[in-house]
Amino acid sequence: DAGVTQSPTHLIKTRGQQVTLRCSPKSGHDTVSWYQQALGQGPQFIFQYYEEEERQRGNFPDRFSGHQFPNYSSELNVNALLLGDSALYLCASSLSNQPQHFGDGTRLSIL
Amino acid sequence: DAKTTQPPSMDCAEGRAANLPCNHSTISGNEYVYWYRQIHSQGPQYIIHGLKNNETNEMASLIITEDRKSSTLILPHATLRDTAVYYCIASSYGKLTFGQGTILTVHP
Numbered sequence: 001d002a003g004v005t006q007s008p009t010h011l012i013k014t015r016g017q018q019v020t021l022r023c024s025p026k027s028g029h030d031t032v033s034w035y036q037q038a039l040g041q042g043p044q045f046i047f048q049y050y051e052e053e054e055r056q057r058g059n060f061p062d063r064f065s066g067h068q069f070p071n072y073s074s075e076l077n078v079n080a081l082l083l084g085d086s087a088l089y090l091c092a093s094s095l096s097n098q099p100q101h102f103g104d105g106t107r108l109s110i111l
Numbered sequence: 112d113a114k115t116t117q118p119p120s121m122d123c124a125e126g127r128a129a130n131l132p133c134n135h136s137t138i139s140g141n142e143y144v145y146w147y148r149q150i151h152s153q154g155p156q157y158i159i160h161g162l163k164n165n166e167t168n169e170m171a172s173l174i175i176t177e178d179r180k181s182s183t184l185i186l187p188h189a190t191l192r193d194t195a196v197y198y199c200i201a202s203s204y205g206k207l208t209f210g211q212g213t214i215l216t217v218h219p
Contacts, residue, residue, distance in 0.1 A: 042209030
């Protein structure tokens, strides 16, 4: 039974570019959440998707957007990349209000 | 989510019990206490959660005080592979608010 899978594992972009990160939830899970983890810090909540709708959002600008597909997989899009967007981006999935399970993340570096 | 407070670091000898404390004095009635851990370069791993009763699973035990203002995560027989950052989170729904966590180092 595969857990949460994220792609790519590493990515390098330059300032001003746009990026799309992908997440496949654990089998049977219907809810996907995204987190940003800067170096040396705990993960910070970006937003959560359920039934293809954004259900909850953290304190992130509109440059951060997402999507959930009918098969429950999800994408995180970041526009107009800034140096400060360099971080580990984590996806977590859950079944309704059960505990979230995390993938190993995408390491995004902005040059 | 209620704010949680954890010691920045703790040490434990291999084979001994590791007891990690967490304060959550402003926790509300519908907020659960969750524990996750993160080993370097991996995503956080779910350990255990509880509302007001003590909980035990194959990884750990969670002891919540009667007033729910604090809790303790117990790893009964710590191994070197338990060295990680441990996060205590109080959350009712949806987002998890991570703090700085406790760096647990297990020594041989």
